[in-house]
Amino acid sequence: MSIESEVSLDGTTLTIAIKGRFDFGSHQDFRNSYERFYKVPDTYIVNLKETTYMDSSALGMLLLLRDHAGGDEAEVRVINSSSDVRKILAISNFDKLFDIN
Template sequence: MAVVAEVSPDGAKLTISIKGRFDFGRHQEFRESYEGLAKKPSSIVVDLKEATYLDSSALGMLLLLRDHAGGDHSDVRVINSNSDVRKILAISNFDKLFDIG
């Protein structure tokens, strides 16, 4: 599985890990990782440590996740992105929408 979702024991934090290519082929899997939860987490972390590629559809998926989590009032962080991915996120001004680490 290329998208792995893990909810903290108290249900407050959702971690979504992406393995391999983060592109349109992961769309359904990515949406299912957060839409089907019984309780909406107060914080969401997208871990890109094992992501090897990110395209414009992945940027769109991150925006959909942010909207689902509450938009401007959401706590969505993108962590462990490699330098290439971080550059794409910066060029797209995602560093203004997400806490990127």
Template sequence: MSIESEVSLDGKKLTIAIKGRFDFGSHQAFREAYERFYKVPEAYVVDLKETTYIDSSALGMLLLLRDYAGGDESDVSVINCNADVRKILAISNFDKLFDIN
């Protein structure tokens, strides 16, 4: 498991890429991926292209990111989900809280 974050050149978008398992063991690294910037980006993108597994604690971490980003006013997208991850997000109604591509 690894988590990498990258800010766009204009500083308005933060992309967090998760590789491998996205589970409780990712909690600290995931939080650090978005909390370490003094300037809060306007948009967040969670890239799950190389994510092989997601569990309920990962869903909780996505909710914490959403709250950190501004709750209902936040701009958080989840992209590049494989079929299994997309199914878990849909069953959990996360498509109502996040822009999922």
């Protein structure tokens, strides 16, 4: 498991890429991936292209990211999720909270 984050050149977008398992073991690395920046970006993108597994603690981590980003006013996008991960997000009604594609 690894988590990498990258800020756009203009500082408005933070992309977080999760590789491997996204579970409780990822908690601290995931938080560090967005909390270490002094300027809060306008948009957060969580790239799940290489995510092989996601559990309920990962859903909680996404909610914490959303709260950090501004709650209902936040723009958090979840991209490149596999069909299995997309099912988990849909069953959890995360499609109502996040832009998922």
